[in-house]
Amino acid sequence: MTGQTWLWTPPRPTPAPVGVGQLLRAYRQAHGLTQQQLADQLGFDQSYVSKVESGRRAIHDISTLRHIARHLDLSPEDVGLAPGTLSDRRRDAARDAFTEQAAASQRAWRVTRDTLNRNRIKLAKAASGLYPETYRLFPGLLARPGWVWPRPLDIDEVGLRWADDVPEPVLTGGEPETDGARPLIADGGxxxxxxxxxxxxxDLDRPTLFENRLSFRLVDIASDEDAPRRLTGGVARPGGGDAGRPMLTFGHTTYFDPVDVCETVAHETAAAMMSGGLAWPSLPFRRxxxxxxxxxxxxxxxxINTLTIRADRDSASFLLHRRSAGSVATxxxxxxxxxxxxxxxxxxxxxxHRADFDLWRNIMRELSEELLGNTEHDGNSSAPIxxxxxxxxxxxxxxxxxxRVRVSCFGVGVDALTLFAEILTVVVIEADTFDALFADMVHSNAEGTVVSAGPHRAVAEGIPFTYATLRRLIDSEPLAPAAAxxxxxxxxxxxxxxPGLRLRAAS
Incomplete structure (x- = not known):
């Protein structure tokens, strides 16, 4: 592929500087400072100042705004705060030491969070080395034996079971072992x-998409014949199938509950790597x-991670997404x-709940949202679909x-960095059908940008599904472990x- 464009993502528009970001830029220009000099004056990281100035990061934390006002000799009104009374100012002065400590804690948290988002693939591959080799399904992805099946199953062959009386999880992300991943609150004492x-x-790194929605909590993976013995109280989904098929059992959770655990584990991992390397003694919460x-x-x-393949008579291509760290939580x-x-x-x-407790319907909603740009099926709808x-x-x-559309499931893995569960699926769509279904395919969506094979290639063409392409992606690019x-x-x-499409292993 020498001389050819590899993967190309169209640039996302950069929002105009607003609020505090505009203020920082004006201050810099008035005083002839570089971003690095201003960052040094404030005790911030230069990349953080850059994001605030560009509007990619907003500052909501009052203590950080006060910190900026004090160090730049600005009034509270300049940074969007109400003017303080004399007693307020005295109280602030008395708490300066603690405020500085909290601000330093939050700055360190942001630096670690930025490091996490820049190095997720590297960290996932390193974290997988903490576990026995028999559990390492692919670099960065773990699986218990039996969780990934010998052959892909039609999505309808995967049974879903609902359990009403699932015990509350023991871990919440608020344990003492998580103190290192939870910064101090400036106004909390x-x-x-x-x-x-x-x-x-x-407060400190809010992504664009960040809502605490009702979700389905995975509590067990078993075959249909032994699931009732492993989890009492289960009620099989109507239309349950043959004994021995994979059976996934679910209860309720919210989106934030698992994020509190999983992103804490990931944050701790990034902090350990920054401090010298991964080892179990430096990972108390993972332990x-x-x-x-x-x-x-x-x-x-x-x-639910779905590889979308467009299958033509003698070739195939697949779709790839570049997820924006500023838009998504994970x-x-x-x-x-x-x-x-x-x-x-x-x-x-x-x-x-009844209508949407279905893997295929969840995939269809995601196809509608991420490929066609529809936003009405985002978890907040009052009218059922x-x-x-x-x-x-x-x-x-x-x-x-x-x-003309075939949907299969490979099994379930666990991301080694976050310990999020990953349901691995694939949808194969005949070329003519794909072109009709996705004639109005979008270039970008709320979560990121669809990748093309070059700046003048349509995103619907996808990336060639060849062995050379797969190897280059998996070995050289920041590809999510579940995607790999x-x-x-x-x-x-x-x-x-x-079937019928001959893709040579060396192609």
Whole structure:
């Protein structure tokens, strides 16, 4: 591929500087300072100042705004705060030492968070080395034996079971072992930390998409014949199938509950790597979590990761997504399969629950949102989706019944960095059908940008599904572990997934 463009992502528009960012830029220009000089004056990282000035990061924390005002000799009004009374100013002066300590704690947290988002793939691969080799499915991805099946199964062969009386998880992310990942709160009194990692994210590094929605909590993976013995109280999904098929058991959770655990584990891992390397003594919370496959001890919200393949007569291509670290709470800054999203209903009513407790319907909603740019099925809908009549779901379903769309599941893995569960799936769409379904495919969506093979190539053309492309992606690019697994497994089972299409191993 010498001389050719490899992967190309169209630039996302940079928002105009607003608020404090505009103020910092004006101050710099008035005083003839570089960003690095201003960062040194404030005790911030230069990259943090750059993000604030560009509008990519907003400052909501009052103590940080006060810190900026004091160090730049500005009034509270200049940074958007109400003018303080004399007693307020005296109280602030008395608490300066603690405020500085809290500000330093939060700055260190931001630096670690930035390091985490820049190095997720490297950290995931390193974290997988902490576990026995028999559990390492692919670099950065773990799986218990039996969780990834010998062959891809049609999505309908994977059973779903609902359990109403699931015990509450033991771990919440608020344990003493998580203190290192939860910074101090400036206005909370001496030595008061954020109680939840997601609260720190909200104040210090809030992504664009950050809502605490009702979700489906994975609590067990078993075959249909032994699931009742492993988890009492389970109620099989209507239309349950043959004994011996994989059976996934679920209860309820919220989006923030697993993020509090998983991003804390990841943050701790990044901090340990920054301090000299990964070793169990430097990972107290990961040690507390223990068995990564113990789905009952922590809230586990699985992501459904779908490799989308366009299959032509003599070739195939697949879609790739560059996820924006400023937009998503997890797996930001990496290449990923598209669509990928957590397993959750489109609304909060019992009807939504019954209609949306279905892997294929979740995939269809993600296809609608991430490829076609639709936003109405985001988890906040009050009106249920009529999958038999509403578009594009009616057409998706019709194409699947006709065999023009085939949806398969490889199994379930666990991301070694975050310990998030990953359901690995693939959808193969005949070329003519793909072109009709996604004629209006978007270049970017709320979570990032669709990748093309070059600046003058249509995103719907995808990336060539060849062995050379897969190897280059998996070995050289920041590809999410779940995405790498989907690609590896799809290539391994290509003859079953795309019968009649001959893709040579050396192609």
């Amino acid at each position: 001496p030595y008061v930390r954020y109680q939840r990692y997601t609260r720190a994210m909200r 507390r979590v223990g068995d990564p496959f113990d789905l009952a001890s922590r809230p586990v919200l699985p992501s 797996a930001g800054g990496v290449y990923h399969v598209i669509p990928a999203g957590v397993f959750q209903p489109s609304g909060i009513t019992p009807f939504h 009529d999958y038999d009549a509403d578009e594009p779901f009616r057409t998706f379903d019709e194409a699947r019944r006709d065999g 697994a989907c690609l590896e497994l799809a290539w391994r089972h290509r003859e079953q997934l795309m």
